[in-house]
Amino acid sequence: MLLTVLNVVVGGLIMGGIYALISMGLSMQYGVARILNVSHGEFIMLGAFFTWALHTAAGINPLLCVAICAPPIFLLGFALHRTIYKRLRDVTRVSGLFEGNAMLVSFGLMFVIKNIALMRWGSSPKGYSFMAYSVEFGGAVFSANRLLVLAFAVCVSAAFYVFLNRSRLGKAIRAASQDAQAAALFGIKINRVMAICFGIGALLAGIAGVLLSMIYQINTAMGMNYTIIAIIVVVLGGLGSIPGSLIGGFALGLIGSVVAYIEPSLQLVAYYVIIMALLLVRPKGILGR
Amino acid sequence: MLKVKGLNVAYGGVQALWDVSIEAGEGEIVALLGANGAGKTTLLNAITGVIPALSGEAEFEGRRIDGMKSAELTEWGIAYLPEGGRLFPDMTIRENLEMGAFPRRMWRERAKRLRDVYAMFPKLREREKQLARTMSGGEQQMLAMGRGMMSNPRLCLFDELSYGLAPIMVDEVFGIVRSLRERGITVLMVEQNAYQTLELADRAYVLENGRVTLGGTSAELLGDDYVRKSYLGL
Numbered sequence: 343m344l345l346t347v348l349n350v351v352v353g354g355l356i357m358g359g360i361y362a363l364i365s366m367g368l369s370m371q372y373g374v375a376r377i378l379n380v381s382h383g384e385f386i387m388l389g390a391f392f393t394w395a396l397h398t399a400a401g402i403n404p405l406l407c408v409a410i411c412a413p414p415i416f417l418l419g420f421a422l423h424r425t426i427y428k429r430l431r432d433v434t435r436v437s438g439l440f441e442g443n444a445m446l447v448s449f450g451l452m453f454v455i456k457n458i459a460l461m462r463w464g465s466s467p468k469g470y471s472f473m474a475y476s477v478e479f480g481g482a483v484f485s486a487n488r489l490l491v492l493a494f495a496v497c498v499s500a501a502f503y504v505f506l507n508r509s510r511l512g513k514a515i516r517a518a519s520q521d522a523q524a525a526a527l528f529g530i531k532i533n534r535v536m537a538i539c540f541g542i543g544a545l546l547a548g549i550a551g552v553l554l555s556m557i558y559q560i561n562t563a564m565g566m567n568y569t570i571i572a573i574i575v576v577v578l579g580g581l582g583s584i585p586g587s588l589i590g591g592f593a594l595g596l597i598g599s600v601v602a603y604i605e606p607s608l609q610l611v612a613y614y615v616i617i618m619a620l621l622l623v624r625p626k627g628i629l630g631r
Numbered sequence: 632m633l634k635v636k637g638l639n640v641a642y643g644g645v646q647a648l649w650d651v652s653i654e655a656g657e658g659e660i661v662a663l664l665g666a667n668g669a670g671k672t673t674l675l676n677a678i679t680g681v682i683p684a685l686s687g688e689a690e691f692e693g694r695r696i697d698g699m700k701s702a703e704l705t706e707w708g709i710a711y712l713p714e715g716g717r718l719f720p721d722m723t724i725r726e727n728l729e730m731g732a733f734p735r736r737m738w739r740e741r742a743k744r745l746r747d748v749y750a751m752f753p754k755l756r757e758r759e760k761q762l763a764r765t766m767s768g769g770e771q772q773m774l775a776m777g778r779g780m781m782s783n784p785r786l787c788l789f790d791e792l793s794y795g796l797a798p799i800m801v802d803e804v805f806g807i808v809r810s811l812r813e814r815g816i817t818v819l820m821v822e823q824n825a826y827q828t829l830e831l832a833d834r835a836y837v838l839e840n841g842r843v844t845l846g847g848t849s850a851e852l853l854g855d856d857y858v859r860k861s862y863l864g865l
């Protein structure tokens with residue numbers, strides 16, 4: 343019994359770590375740049391496929407792929423904001439209108455990225471094996487790669503949290519998310535901060551993709567599910583709240599793990615039930631105001 | 632020395648400021664009085680280039696400031712406290728203060744700046760870890776002033792510092808403005824609270840429907856029949 347609990351909890355934390363990463367990413371994009379990025383999951387997919395390709399074709403260690411994939415994925419997000427979303431914001435002055443239009447653009451982006459990947463890699467599942475041996479932990483047995491993924495997700499989340507709270511840029515990002523106009527008065531370059539936030543969002547998704555490829559099979563259509571989960575977590579945690587996304591990510595991972603233990607096919611259903619219940623009780627999410 | 636010459640500003644097709652010219656000498660407290668919608672905030676925004684002017688200019692210590700970027704403005708020694716404080720609600724007192732020294736060169740010296748500001752506002756130091764949104768209205772206004780002081784400005788533009796404050800807090804806030812004058816800082820303050828403001832300021836202008844209709848020393852305005860009737864309710 344105790345072993346089962348440990349298994350379910352660790353499994354939930356692993357999923358939760360991934361959820362936390364992708365949700366913090368989405369939260370950056372929505373909270374600061376006001377873009378509900380429906381193509382978020384495609385960056386997860388890109389991270390996963392880059393890693394798979396680098397590992398199977400060139401034998402590069404998947405962990406090293408985090409460092410290799412991070413800069414180009416960040417730059418891709420940054421450039422997308424600079425070329426598309428910033429322009430969109432300049433022509434749509436009304437913020438409600440911008441949010442709607444930006445979401446439509448990100449829908450388009452989702453199809454573009456997904457279809458390019460489909461052309462390149464096809465639709466069949468891909469995978470590789472990495473650190474697939476098992477280790478014992480408190481009497482329960484886990485595969486090493488899953489524990490590694492958990493450790494990595496926790497470290498990246500923590501580093502990101504420290505970055506937001508301690509660095510000059512991190513503070514500028516938080517200030518901009520709380521009052522963009524006032525932030526601009528103090529010399530914070532809002533357009534640049536927004537592009538950086540969009541890039542960071544893509545980056546966190548990309549890292550999550552690298553990690554996912556170590557423990558699951560991947561396919562070019564995998565993005566959408568994660569986008570939905572990230573949206574659920576971001577709403578759950580309070581729109582734009584980074585701590586909310588962190589807590590919400592782990593909470594949803596744990597709940598998902600428990601539900602999956604009882605009845606695997608109910609996992610996504612459970613997520614929706616939770617979010618509906620929560621929104622009825624706390625319309626602004628766990629940490630929302 | 633702040634010199635504003637012939638500013639005209641319009642929103643869409645509607646003109647909000649007409650040929651506004653005002654001045655503030657070094658270490659002077661100059662007040663800008665006017666009813667709601669007179670154009671006071673618009674004037675401060677035009678001076679700082681937050682909104683572009685149709686024509687006219689603003690210069691401070693010989694440099695044109697209306698077209699400057701915010702970071703340049705801060706570095707040139709100008710602090711603008713917008714209406715309503717505009718603190719960062721989910722940041723701590725200390726973090727809010729730090730943002731006042733955001734331009735890179737100041738950021739490096741923010742520890743020293745923080746010490747100076749804490750000396751001016753000891754209450755802020757005691758609570759530096761508290762979130763801004765949990766402070767009372769008066770404390771928030773203190774924090775907004777402290778944040779403005781972080782860049783060690785020579786010119787402060789204040790938009791309705793006393794708005795929504797209890798009388799005792801207004802006294803405290805105005806006391807701080809007075810202490811700025813002692814440090815040689817030039818102050819241009821927008822207020823609706825005419826009587827107390829005129830007691831504090833050296834000079835004042837009256838803005839009505841986007842035009843400067845009166846200007847003079849505070850003593851002159853306090854003695855002016857029109858001001859007494861329309862703004863002091865006497």
Ligand SMILES: Nc1ncnc2c1ncn2[C@@H]1O[C@H](COP(=O)(O)OP(=O)(O)OP(=O)(O)O)[C@@H](O)[C@H]1O
Binds near residue numbers: 647668670671673674
């Ligand atoms: N963004 C805007 N778009 C259109 N009109 C505006 C805008 N901002 C201000 N106005 C108009 O310009 C005029 C002056 O407004 P302003 O905010 O400068 O007044 P104010 O003197 O600061 O008033 P208050 O004491 O209420 O703050 C008003 O008629 C106002 O409706």
Ligand SMILES: [Mg+2]
Binds near residue numbers: 671672790
């Ligand atoms: Mg105003």
